[in-house]
Structures are given as C-alpha cells and as structure tokens.
Amino acid sequence: MLATLCGSLPAPRRAQHVRLRGPDRSETIDDGIALWFPAPRSVTGEDVAELQVHGSRAVLAAAVEALRHMGLRLAEPGEFTRRAFFNGKLDLVQAEAIADLVQAETEAQRRQALRQLDGALGAVYRGWSARLLRALAHLEAVIDFPDEDLPPALDAEVAAEAVALATEIAAHLADNRRGERLRDGIAIAIVGPPNAGKSSLLNALAQREAAITSPVAGTTRDVIEVAVDLGGYPVILADTAGLRESADAIEQEGLRRALARAEDAALRLYVFDARHPEDVAGAAAWPGRDTLFVANKIDLAPRVALPRAALRISALTGEGLRELIVALVQRIAADYDAASALITRARHRAALEEALTALRRAACATLPELRAEDLRLAWRGLGRITGSVDVEDLLDVIFADFCIGK
Ligand code: GDP
Numbered sequence: 001m002l003a004t005l006c007g008s009l010p011a012p013r014r015a016q017h018v019r020l021r022g023p024d025r026s027e028t029i030d031d032g033i034a035l036w037f038p039a040p041r042s043v044t045g046e047d048v049a050e051l052q053v054h055g056s057r058a059v060l061a062a063a064v065e066a067l068r069h070m071g072l073r074l075a076e077p078g079e080f081t082r083r084a085f086f087n088g089k090l091d092l093v094q095a096e097a098i099a100d101l102v103q104a105e106t107e108a109q110r111r112q113a114l115r116q117l118d119g120a121l122g123a124v125y126r127g128w129s130a131r132l133l134r135a136l137a138h139l140e141a142v143i144d145f146p147d148e149d150l151p152p153a154l155d156a157e158v159a160a161e162a163v164a165l166a167t168e169i170a171a172h173l174a175d176n177r178r179g180e181r182l183r184d185g186i187a188i189a190i191v192g193p194p195n196a197g198k199s200s201l202l203n204a205l206a207q208r209e210a211a212i213t214s215p216v217a218g219t220t221r222d223v224i225e226v227a228v229d230l231g232g233y234p235v236i237l238a239d240t241a242g243l244r245e246s247a248d249a250i251e252q253e254g255l256r257r258a259l260a261r262a263e264d265a266a267l268r269l270y271v272f273d274a275r276h277p278e279d280v281a282g283a284a285a286w287p288g289r290d291t292l293f294v295a296n297k298i299d300l301a302p303r304v305a306l307p308r309a310a311l312r313i314s315a316l317t318g319e320g321l322r323e324l325i326v327a328l329v330q331r332i333a334a335d336y337d338a339a340s341a342l343i344t345r346a347r348h349r350a351a352l353e354e355a356l357t358a359l360r361r362a363a364c365a366t367l368p369e370l371r372a373e374d375l376r377l378a379w380r381g382l383g384r385i386t387g388s389v390d391v392e393d394l395l396d397v398i399f400a401d402f403c404i405g406k
Helices: 002-007 058-067 077-088 092-103 107-117 120-144 153-173 179-184 198-209 251-264 277-285 323-335 345-364 368-386 392-399
Strands: 018-023 028-037 048-052 186-191 210-217 226-230 235-240 267-273 293-296
Touching: 002 018, 002 028, 018 058, 028 058, 077 107, 077 392, 092 107, 092 120, 092 210, 092 323, 092 368, 107 120, 107 179, 107 235, 120 153, 120 368, 153 345, 179 186, 179 235, 179 323, 186 198, 186 251, 186 323, 198 226, 198 235, 198 267, 198 293, 198 323, 226 323, 235 323, 267 277, 267 323, 293 323, 345 368
Parallel strands: 186 235, 186 267, 267 293
Antiparallel strands: 018 028, 028 048, 210 226, 226 235
C-alpha cells in the first residue's frame, strides 16, 4: 500500500523524500516524506507507515481520500496507544501517562507524566506482583504437598511477606494524594477575615504573576477558583467567602463551603489586615505547616510589628507578591518534587486499597488456603493497575480520555 502511494517502499526507519500519488498513480497528491516501520519495531508493534505532507486542508483531504480508497480508515481516539498496549509495548500505567502528557499544562505535570511513561510507577507495581506470585507459589506448595519435606516455617514466612508488602503499599498510599494533586492541580485556599483582601490577592496572583489556564466561575459568596501556573506547578487558587458569623442562610452556606475547601486544600494562605495583627489568631483553626500567614495592606501599616512568620504584602501595590510566590513555589517544590513515583490516578489508588485490604486479611489468615485466596485477590488488584490481568472492562474508560492520533 505504501509502495503504491510512494512508488516504492522506503528503507525501514529511514526518512525518504517521495512524491505521493493516488491509488491509480495518475495524480500527484503532494511532495513529502515517508517513513516505514516494519513490525515489531514500531510504536504499536505492528507495521506502521508515517507520511509527512504539507498540512493544508486540500492536501490532507486528498491524502486521506486516497488512503480511504485503499481501504484504510481514520484511527479512533487513543487507538495507537491501545494497540501498543495490546502488543505489549506499554503497560496501562504508561498508556495513561501518554494521555497525561498530551494534556499536561505545566512543567511539573509534564515531568510527572514523563516519569510515569518511563515505567518507574509500573515497575513498582510489577515488583510487588512478582513478590506476591512468589509467596503464592510457596503457599501452593504447602497446600498441595502437606507431607513433603518443605521447610516448616514456609507458611509463616509467607504471612510475614504479606505484612511486609502491606506495609510498603500502605506507605505508597499515604502520599497525601500528591501525585493526583499534581495531575489535577494543587489546591491553595485563600482564607481569612472579611475585607482582609483575599479577592484582591487572588486577582493579583492570577493577573500579574501567573498565566490563567482555565477560570472556574463561582459567585462572590461561594468559592471562586482560578487555575494558574505557578513556577511550573499547576495550582488552583480558591478564594473563599469571608469567614464570619452570619445569620444569612446563603452566607452560611458560603461559609460552610469555604471551610470545606480550606480543609481539602493542599496549602492555605491565611490573609489578614496588617493593621490588625491580632487577627492572625484566626489561623489557629488550621494548625500545622500547611498554612502560610500573609499580612496584607502593608502599604497602610508599613511599620507594624507582625508575627515573625508572616509575609508582608500589599495586594494593591504589588509589594511583597514576588516573595509570596517564591515562598509558595518553594513550599510546593519541597512537597511535590518527589524522587519516588507517586500515585497519579484514583483508579490506581482504588486498586491499591483493594490489594492492601486483601494483604492484611492474608497476613492474619488462619489457614494456608485462605491466605492463598487473599494473596490471589491482592495480586489481581495490582495486576489491574498495569493491565497484566484481564482489564477488558476498564479499557473503554481509560482510552476515552485520549485524543485522535494518539
Ligand atoms: P476580601 O473580603 O478578603 O476578599 O477583601 P477584598 O479583596 O474584597 O478587599 C477588601 C478591601 O480592601 C477592598 O476595598 C480592597 O480594595 C482593599 N484592599 C485589598 N488589598 C489591599 C491592599 O493591599 N492595600 C490597600 N490599601 N487596600 C487593599
């Protein structure tokens, strides 16, 4: 087919300058480049041809028409990646990384997707699967050959391995959802008393210092969110309604949502009016290192004494904003520049939790048969993440995220 189109078959994996002609070879379609990747050394593991043509509508239409004429069709979204998965070129975690890479909006998201595509995450899960299989094999031996001369401690060793695996998986799960947050955006809630300048700060951060990637609408009494790229990290800034007592039902709802948002956020900026340093006491509602103190309106009180940790800014004049951003980016980098592979999707988390539950049951099972059953369940849970066990039911959901041509 490629030979018909190009006049001859290019040498494998070498770009060749060609004149593309239609199936009857009478009409020239374009002057371009053809590449030929015979199976299995191709992106999908099948025979793949790549044509580089001038991208005009007319050229594309003529080329696609000629290909259709030869019985070809357009690929469905994600079809290349799906085929690569079926042919063992990628595991499911890597396939998902391709979708993430295509959708990455910030540097940190791009880096995380690339790490995942490199296979580090899949390797962790495959390592655990392999250990589970080994433990299962030992246990099967205990079950099948009770009278043989097997080391008597074998069953106890398998139980200990189940505990060890459960501990590792639990540690992997206890990552504060950093990978998922990096993928979806790290939520930073702006909280503080009314009129401290929370909305002004959100606007100042969004407009001056960062590119808005997608504004999320809300009402002033509710929570307003803006997605920004802060030093390469995807951040969702949430301005919460002023925290105050109120009899007004709508405001109470706003307050409730503000509190819930602030609770969920990865970080909080507690903004108060520099003229009222005593307001900083309100931050006590969020103890811990995830809250940064921000004294705003410093232009009105330049010499005021503030709690030592407070950053001094003026949302109005822009003073201190750069320092605030540096502090935020440093804090985020410390938490999110993980050397280790992080869980990036709820799907992986659910499967890991399933495996963990099964492993904990396996660890305290009273009979080898019951222990084996739970180990098998744990192994299946892990296998569903990388796609090494039957995942037919998952594929449509996973590949629905893809765009055409990937
Ligand atoms: P919020 O209720 O905390 O969201 O506060 P707003 O952002 O609506 O600000 C309350 C008032 O303070 C507005 O009139 C702002 O113009 C003013 N304001 C906000 N930031 C500053 C600042 O840094 N300096 C001065 N002088 N006024 C500010």
